[in-house]
Amino acid sequence: MYVAHLSLTDFRSYPHVELPLEPGITALVGPNGQGKTNLVEAIGYVATLGSHRVPSDAALVRAGASRAVVRTRIVREADAATGASERTSLVEIEVTPGKANRARVNGGAPGRARDVLGLLRTVLFAPEDLALVKGDPDGRRRFLDELAVLVTPRLAGVLADYDRVLRQRSALLKSAAQAVRGSRGSADLRTLDVWDAKLAQAGAQVIVARLAIVAAMGPHVARAYEQVSSGQGAAVVTYRSTLDAALEESDGRDARGSRSTGPQAAGSPGAGSPGADASMASSTPVPTPELVEAQLLEAMGRLRPKEIERGVCLVGPHRDDLVLTLGGLPAKGYASHGESWSFALALRLASYTLLTQGPDETPSSTGVDNLWTTGWGDDGEPVLLLDDVFAELDTKRRNRLADLVAPARQVIITAAVAGDVPEQLAGARVDVMAGEVSRVL
Numbered sequence: 001m002y003v004a005h006l007s008l009t010d011f012r013s014y015p016h017v018e019l020p021l022e023p024g025i026t027a028l029v030g031p032n033g034q035g036k037t038n039l040v041e042a043i044g045y046v047a048t049l050g051s052h053r054v055p056s057d058a059a060l061v062r063a064g065a066s067r068a069v070v071r072t073r074i075v076r077e078a079d080a081a082t083g084a085s086e087r088t089s090l091v092e093i094e095v096t097p098g099k100a101n102r103a104r105v106n107g108g109a110p111g112r113a114r115d116v117l118g119l120l121r122t123v124l125f126a127p128e129d130l131a132l133v134k135g136d137p138d139g140r141r142r143f144l145d146e147l148a149v150l151v152t153p154r155l156a157g158v159l160a161d162y163d164r165v166l167r168q169r170s171a172l173l174k175s176a177a178q179a180v181r182g183s184r185g186s187a188d189l190r191t192l193d194v195w196d197a198k199l200a201q202a203g204a205q206v207i208v209a210r211l212a213i214v215a216a217m218g219p220h221v222a223r224a225y226e227q228v229s230s231g232q233g234a235a236v237v238t239y240r241s242t243l244d245a246a247l248e249e250s251d252g253r254d255a256r257g258s259r260s261t262g263p264q265a266a267g268s269p270g271a272g273s274p275g276a277d278a279s280m281a282s283s284t285p286v287p288t289p290e291l292v293e294a295q296l297l298e299a300m301g302r303l304r305p306k307e308i309e310r311g312v313c314l315v316g317p318h319r320d321d322l323v324l325t326l327g328g329l330p331a332k333g334y335a336s337h338g339e340s341w342s343f344a345l346a347l348r349l350a351s352y353t354l355l356t357q358g359p360d361e362t363p364s365s366t367g368v369d370n371l372w373t374t375g376w377g378d379d380g381e382p383v384l385l386l387d388d389v390f391a392e393l394d395t396k397r398r399n400r401l402a403d404l405v406a407p408a409r410q411v412i413i414t415a416a417v418a419g420d421v422p423e424q425l426a427g428a429r430v431d432v433m434a435g436e437v438s439r440v441l
């Protein structure tokens, strides 16, 4: 697949811009602050309904405007193997902070923005990726969730449900905590059971989807790390769930002993075993959502006194983490700057391989079968967006990354000067200057 055209109105610095694009490699070149990243950010937004730079939409709307409009023409080429014919989708998203975003496909009636998820797949490399390794767990959770939604767009609805239920349950626990402390409010705990059930139901689907993604991408991450780093130390990804800790803490269950039934079955190491092997994880069954739902309910039941005392939700996917280890040591805090960069690149390259080729072996579980029904490559090779990454890398990593991404169907690169783009990625060039884009012939 490729993006054939991007058109922006009141998005970031652009009152209006039209950018025709082609398959293959395009470099967007211009001095700092001219609007290059704004263009790739907009393309990424169509794929994920989020920005890689800001957590909320407000900054995406041009200062002084009330809404932004992003339009793309996306082409999915004919595929002889599947018999699919070429398909063009015109996707238009209206971003209105404080209101639900709306989207239209092929000029149809406006609908929910999340209904366009799945029409475009992108993998975006950016300087911000270093935070995947060095930063807080929320960035890594977002990374997993975005990838899971690219694989299975319907998960976007589950994630939205989970967020909503989490907010409600947290508010209830907070007022219960205040009532217990005798400050104010009342402790109406009858409704807490209802929210426990809703949280467990949505939370189990989120956990199972993440476990399946981690299991599927583990071998790809290990290989990609070797390719970009000259192979010093094995890169391993595992999922650490607060659920394991909650169940272990309350009944003294052994971390390894609970693997066969808990989410650890897909590679969550538990707090004490950060070196669990991801390739092993990919062949280990992912638990069913029903099992994880029952475990979440059990954990919430056991943690209730503590949750009421502290006024927060202590268990669930909102507190889980993607654990990254290098040679058996946590990457965060131990890896060098260069190793951290290599790990971040490996996570993005592994996402690209996963979306293009699928897992080495489909993680086995009846519970997640429907997660894998998309035919990976059949759903369209993702567009690669490389935002200012080459300037951040040493020569060896630049060249390795360039060699790996060069064959992709469409690669869009931003760079301050043309010399920052490695020669393997020579292609079309578009100059970006003061909000104007011009194709260099």
Ligand SMILES: Nc1ncnc2c1ncn2[C@@H]1O[C@H](COP(=O)(O)OP(=O)(O)OP(=O)(O)O)[C@@H](O)[C@H]1O
Binding pocket: 011, 012, 013, 014, 030, 031, 032, 033, 034, 035, 036, 037, 038, 039, 058, 059, 060, 061, 062, 063, 388, 414, 415, 416
């Ligand atoms: N909501 C907004 N309204 C108006 N201008 C904005 C908005 N958000 C960002 N900008 C402006 O957009 C410009 C930054 O654009 P962008 O990040 O795309 O630059 P860039 O060309 O990628 O630069 P660099 O090479 O430094 O990364 C800045 O001048 C910034 O002030």
